[in-house]
Amino acid sequence: MELTWSVEQEQFRAALRGFLDAKATVETLRPHLDEDDPVAAFDRGVWEQLAVQLGAQALAIPEEQGGAGASLAEQLLVLEELGRVLYDGPFLATVIATAVLNTIGPAAAGALLQGIAEGATVATLAEAEGDAFFRPPADTQVHIAGPTARVTGVKRYVLDGGVADVLLVTATTPEEPALVAVETSAAGVEVTPVRTLDRTRRMATVSLKDAEGTVLAVGADAAxxxxxxxxxxxxxxxxxxxxxxxxxxxxxxxxxxxxxxxxxxxxxxxxxxxxxxxxxxxxxxxxxxxxxxxxxxxxxxxxxxxxxxxxxxxxxxxxxxxxxxxxxxxxxxxxxxxxxxxxxxxxxxxxxxxxxxxxxxxxxxxxxxxx
CATH class of the missing domain: 1.20.140.10 (Butyryl-CoA Dehydrogenase, subunit A, domain 3)
Known part of the structure; x- marks a missing residue:
């Protein structure tokens, strides 16, 4: 690509802006600013329309997994438009989760990628343990037995954890880091919404106590x-x-x-x-x-x-x-x-x-x- 947006990308931007003007303006946020329940505040209908009508969630997902086979560039264009209207849906979390799953590959992450592309699955990365982001996991422990794992630990500042269906949890074995997919409905998972300065970006603290999940990557692949x-x-x-x-x-x-x-x-x-x-x-x-x-x-x-x-x-x-x-x-x-x-x-x-x-x-x- 050149260091500018192409004609096709600008046309996509125009379509996206029209959709947001009709469905997700700043005014639509206001009734939910004091809402402590993230599920009640999340308009899943708009989220699914964003997937079905515009294919936004599928942009960087390979075509084999139901995506558009585009790139991070198109996702950045979408995020710029979402930032204009302070969109409160989990798109930023989805972009990060998609990047993780694409790095792992379709063998382990194919089903999750397909769900994200369809707008049916909301995934988010749960990795921060203290006040810093993107540090190697230290306190979240995982016991791996074949393709499944048991995870115990606490993750902070989890983007859209309250509306996520799947958590991509960073953890560590006694020898190496690991990445585990854990459903928020699994036993041992407790998601606590956190009130922050920005009422339009919802975060959560996630506690995992021997929660069962699926191993996505270990060692160098997870890192x-x-x-x-x-x-x-x-x-x-x-x-x-x-x-x-x-x-x-x-x-x-x-x-x-x-x-x-x-x-x-x-x-x-x-x-x-x-x-x-x-x-x-x-x-x-x-x-x-x-x-x-x-x-x-x-x-x-x-x-x-x-x-x-x-x-x-x-x-x-x-x-x-x-x-x-x-x-x-x-x-x-x-x-x-x-x-x-x-x-x-x-x-x-x-x-x-x-x-x-x-x-x-x-x-x-x-x-x-x-x-």
Whole structure:
């Protein structure tokens, strides 16, 4: 691919935006913002339509498993659009889970991939044990007996754990890491929703007590799947952040044309023009970084880790900047519950730390390029 979206990809974007405008706007979120039950808040009908009408969940799944045989690039495009409307469904979790399962291969993961492609199965990666993401499992233990396993441990910050059908759990044997698929309905699995700053992204703590699951990978294969999931997760979140940041800028510019002070639209004041221009530069830099990550995923997979770190660091900062300016330039109305500004700021603040802060991305980038 080139470092830009193709005509076909832009046509897909237009179709997706039309679908979201009809089915999943920010306004559709509001009745569920105080909902503590993630299942009640999750519109599975829209999720299934996203799969059936647009094939979004199937994009990066091989055709042999019922997918479209596309790539991470198309998933990043979808995430940018979902970020614009603060979509609260488990698409980010699905992208990460799909990356893990694709790395493992169809022999072990074929049935799960087919369920995801159809929109019938929601899968999420359960790997964080402390406050850091994508670290080798240490406290979650697994006893493997043939193709089945028994898992015991606690996983934190599990994306959409409350609505997931299957957990991809990272664990360790006495000798090596392992990856186990555990159904959330299995005995010994307890999923506890966690209230976070961002009411549009739901997380959970998952406790497993001798829960039975299916072994997907062990040893080097499991470690490789987790490492790839890290790169994909950072790039995917960056794409979503670009969409949110771009929407914040749109809202700011629209309001600055309407709001008047001293008989003039506030957008005519040079100081505010400069602030909007600064946000625009940050958004476009972030979009370019995400496009590079999309390019690397197809043309130079070894470069994906580096590209993801650059995109993650820049997009996190750009989104927070855009969300803060959006709230401040709306003045008093921007601080009210009824306005959308605080929803974008909450998403920006929480995403700023999800999968690592910009400083952590830069430290990892330095390690990757051996600085």
């Amino acid at each position: 490789r799947a987790l490492a790839h999931a890290c790169d994909v997760a950072i790039a995917a979140l960056a794409a979503e952040q670009v969409g949110g940041a771009a929407r914040c800028l749109e809202l700011t510019v629209e309001y600055s044309k309407l709001r008047e002070q001293f008989g003039r639209p506030i957008g005519s004041f040079q100081a505010l023009k400069h602030r909007c221009a600064d946000v625009l530069v940050s958004v476009e830099q972030s979009r370019s970084a995400v496009l590079y990550a999309a390019w690397a995923s197809q043309e130079d997979p070894a470069e994906l880790g580096t590209a993801a770190c650059v995109a993650g660091a820049r997009a996190s900062e750009a989104y927070l900047q855009a969300a803060q300016e959006n709230l401040q330039m709306h003045g008093g109305i921007g601080y009210t519950w009824e306005h959308d500004a605080h929803l974008y700021l909450r998403r920006a603040k929480s995403s700023h730390q999800l999968f690592g802060s910009p400083a952590e991305h830069r430290r990892r980038l330095a390690d990757l390029v051996k600085l």
